[in-house]
Amino acid sequence: MERQNHNGGHGSSYPPPPQYHAGQREAGGGYGGGKRHGGGRQGSHPRGVSDRPPHGLGGGFHHHHAGGGGGTRRDAMEKAKRLNYRLKDAKDYKGILRQVELNLDVFNEVNIATALHRLAKIARDSNEKSKIMRDPRLGQLEQKARENMRLFTPQQLSNSAWACATLSYNSMPLLRSIESQALLKLDKFNSQDLTNTIWAYAKLGYKPKQLMAGIAREALSKLYDFNPQGLANTLWAFATLNHYGDQYSDLLTGIATEAMTKIQNFNPQNLANSSWAYARLNYHPGDLLLEKIANAAVAKVEFFKPQELANLIWAMAKLNYRCETLLTSVSYAAERRLHQYNPQNLANTCWAYAILDFHPGPLLTKIIYQAGRCISDFSQQGLSNTVWALAKLQHHPGEAFLAKVGSEASRKITSFSPQGLVNLALAFACFDKYQASLMDAVCAEVDAKIHAFNKQDLDSVNWALARLGHPSKVFEPLQPHQRAGAREVAHLGPPPSAGQHYVPRFQGTHQDFGGQPRAHDSTQRFAHAQMQELTLQASRMVLGEPQHHDHAFLQTESFKIRGESLISGLLDSQDGYGDAKEPVAPGSMREKPEAAGDAGAQAQGQDKGREEQQGYFSMWQTKELCKITN
Numbered sequence: 256m257e258r259q260n261h262n263g264g265h266g267s268s269y270p271p272p273p274q275y276h277a278g279q280r281e282a283g284g285g286y287g288g289g290k291r292h293g294g295g296r297q298g299s300h301p302r303g304v305s306d307r308p309p310h311g312l313g314g315g316f317h318h319h320h321a322g323g324g325g326g327t328r329r330d331a332m333e334k335a336k337r338l339n340y341r342l343k344d345a346k347d348y349k350g351i352l353r354q355v356e357l358n359l360d361v362f363n364e365v366n367i368a369t370a371l372h373r374l375a376k377i378a379r380d381s382n383e384k385s386k387i388m389r390d391p392r393l394g395q396l397e398q399k400a401r402e403n404m405r406l407f408t409p410q411q412l413s414n415s416a417w418a419c420a421t422l423s424y425n426s427m428p429l430l431r432s433i434e435s436q437a438l439l440k441l442d443k444f445n446s447q448d449l450t451n452t453i454w455a456y457a458k459l460g461y462k463p464k465q466l467m468a469g470i471a472r473e474a475l476s477k478l479y480d481f482n483p484q485g486l487a488n489t490l491w492a493f494a495t496l497n498h499y500g501d502q503y504s505d506l507l508t509g510i511a512t513e514a515m516t517k518i519q520n521f522n523p524q525n526l527a528n529s530s531w532a533y534a535r536l537n538y539h540p541g542d543l544l545l546e547k548i549a550n551a552a553v554a555k556v557e558f559f560k561p562q563e564l565a566n567l568i569w570a571m572a573k574l575n576y577r578c579e580t581l582l583t584s585v586s587y588a589a590e591r592r593l594h595q596y597n598p599q600n601l602a603n604t605c606w607a608y609a610i611l612d613f614h615p616g617p618l619l620t621k622i623i624y625q626a627g628r629c630i631s632d633f634s635q636q637g638l639s640n641t642v643w644a645l646a647k648l649q650h651h652p653g654e655a656f657l658a659k660v661g662s663e664a665s666r667k668i669t670s671f672s673p674q675g676l677v678n679l680a681l682a683f684a685c686f687d688k689y690q691a692s693l694m695d696a697v698c699a700e701v702d703a704k705i706h707a708f709n710k711q712d713l714d715s716v717n718w719a720l721a722r723l724g725h726p727s728k729v730f731e732p733l734q735p736h737q738r739a740g741a742r743e744v745a746h747l748g749p750p751p752s753a754g755q756h757y758v759p760r761f762q763g764t765h766q767d768f769g770g771q772p773r774a775h776d777s778t779q780r781f782a783h784a785q786m787q788e789l790t791l792q793a794s795r796m797v798l799g800e801p802q803h804h805d806h807a808f809l810q811t812e813s814f815k816i817r818g819e820s821l822i823s824g825l826l827d828s829q830d831g832y833g834d835a836k837e838p839v840a841p842g843s844m845r846e847k848p849e850a851a852g853d854a855g856a857q858a859q860g861q862d863k864g865r866e867e868q869q870g871y872f873s874m875w876q877t878k879e880l881c882k883i884t885n
Contacts, residue, residue: 335363342369348377352392359399367400368411375418384422397429404432412437413448413455420455430456434463441469446480449473450488457492467496471506478513486510486517487525490532500538507533511540518547526552527563530570539574549578556584561592565600572607579613586615593621601626602637602644609644619645623652630659635667639675642682651686661690668696673707676700677715684719694725706733 338358345351351373355362362370374393378384387393400415407415416433419426437444437452444452453470456463474481474489481489490510493503500507514521514529521529526548533540552559552567559567568585571578589596589604596604601622608615626633626641633641642660645652664671664679671679680697683690701708701716708716713730720727 338366348387355392364403364406371418375421401432409444409448413451416455417451420458434466446477450485453492454488457495471503483521483525487528491528494532494535500536511544523559527566531566534570534573545576549581553584556588561595568607569603572610577611582613586618598633602640605644606640609647635670639678643678646682646685657688661693677712680719684722689723698727
């Protein structure tokens with residue numbers, strides 16, 4: 256499901272279409288006595304599309320017998336029924352819009368909803384969306400829908416929202432009209448209506464806060480009726496709209512509980528999307544659910560698409576769930592599909608294995624080769640994440656690859672975040688790869704963004720520059736009175752240091768990277784302890800440098816972990832590490848390139864994520880802390 260996204264990133268692909276979305280709710284006409292055919296459990300309709308009108312789109316045509324006006328009403332009803340059949344039988348969008356042009360004045364809510372649905376379905380299944388969007392008759396249909404919105408049934412409201420999302424018809428007046436009526440009728444929404452509605456708003460990037468709160472409450476009482484795709488798409492929608500887990504913890508916990516009973520019926524996309532959503536929401540669903548997801552994924556790994564493999568492995572790393580069987584299976588499956596990986600998939604996969612301290616074997620060499628071929632398409636975060644991950648896994652990528660990364664990073668250096676600059680410098684230092692022009696650019700950017708760096712990160716930059724022998728001033732954090740005039744940037748809490756120099760233990764020459772990666776047992780034990788206790792009190796911890804035992808720093812900090820390990824949360828940092836691309840959109844069977852229009856939403860989500868992460872330790876301090884507590 257792309258926008259994406261903790262910025263590793265917000266991709267622009269979306270989750271699968273609900274198997275019960277408007278296009279599949281056609282089975283069960285809706286023309287007799289006002290019955291809501293197929294309104295039972297989700298998934299009760301077979302896959303594929305019936306040739307009957309959309310289920311419930313009109314809520315049925317009711318025959319009224321009200322005295323003298325009965326004949327006129329019956330005539331109008333019969334005409335509306337005939338119109339609906341014409342809309343249904345139209346072969347292309349021109350036929351539908353022709354009916355809109357000729358008969359819009361007599362359209363009732365059934366006809367309006369049917370026309371919207373049919374246009375969306377045709378747009379989804381063809382390449383004519385742009386033509387439909389440019390046609391002025393679509394605007395006339397929207398106006399008619401708004402005038403009759405109070406008559407729409409819950410299914411007509413959800414199907415209309417689905418149509419807007421599928422058409423990418425982002426009309427604020429229409430969306431607000433649907434929202435206001437949905438709020439009034441939310442108690443009558445079934446599980447399909449709830450999921451379709453929230454999915455539609457998420458795909459359009461419109462955040463209806465009141466409606467989402469209402470949907471969360473209503474869905475919680477009807478979770479038993481959600482099928483796997485409904486559960487996965489609901490999670491995806493909340494994650495896409497950047498509603499953090501602590502706001503809807505009851506719903507997220509309830510979905511996790513329900514998912515465990517239905518996990519065997521989850522398809523690969525459902526498994527990947529659910530994992531991705533929990534990771535994006537920074538909400539740990541519990542090891543039991545992750546274990547079931549891992550087992551189900553191993554059994555179905557051959558059916559995963561590249562995007563789904565990348566999302567799944569990223570989510571497991573973000574949630575700090577380490578299942579070696581899953582990691583091995585994904586590495587084998589990814590090897591065979593690696594030619595289909597885009598740059599973000601490559602970077603996120605590499606990052607995930609590094610976070611979980613698991614060397615994926617031959618896959619890493621193939622990732623390097625594939626990344627080298629498309630290095631110009633990597634984002635700044637993808638570049639820094641990839642070289643950082645390779646350094647952490649102690650896998651030297653070769654001089655040619657590092658030269659490509661250095662050249663591309665220099666070209667994009669102004670877009671690097673503070674954390675990205677730190678990781679880039681540290682990785683090149685660990686590989687003993689000196690590029691004077693790159694380090695000059697890094698120094699210039701650090702100097703320009705000094706207000707966004709904490710003490711620990713600047714110590715890491717200084718160490719990297721010193722190791723590479725690059726002539727540079729020693730960077731020091733701004734003092735409080737200096738920061739007053741600088742733009743405030745949310746960042747990880749700066750650790751006070753009593754020493755002038757800091758040498759991260761994550762170092763070594765390139766010769767060290769040829770063998771198998773060292774196991775970080777202390778890191779794993781430490782992270783596991785946090786997952787159990789959820790709270791760490793760290794006070795007066797002394798770190799001695801290898802050759803300067805008199806240098807130390809004192810750190811007093813307390814923080815709470817909301818379901819993700821300290822390690823993955825801290826490495827996420829300001830850069831929003833490795834945020835997976837959002838899964839594939841309803842109505843689309845192929846992945847979509849990142850949309851330029853998502854930048855604003857990404858920035859907003861990233862700012863929120865930074866606020867959530869305030870008070871965490873920085874990356875390198877955490878690594879040392881893990882070793883201290885060994």
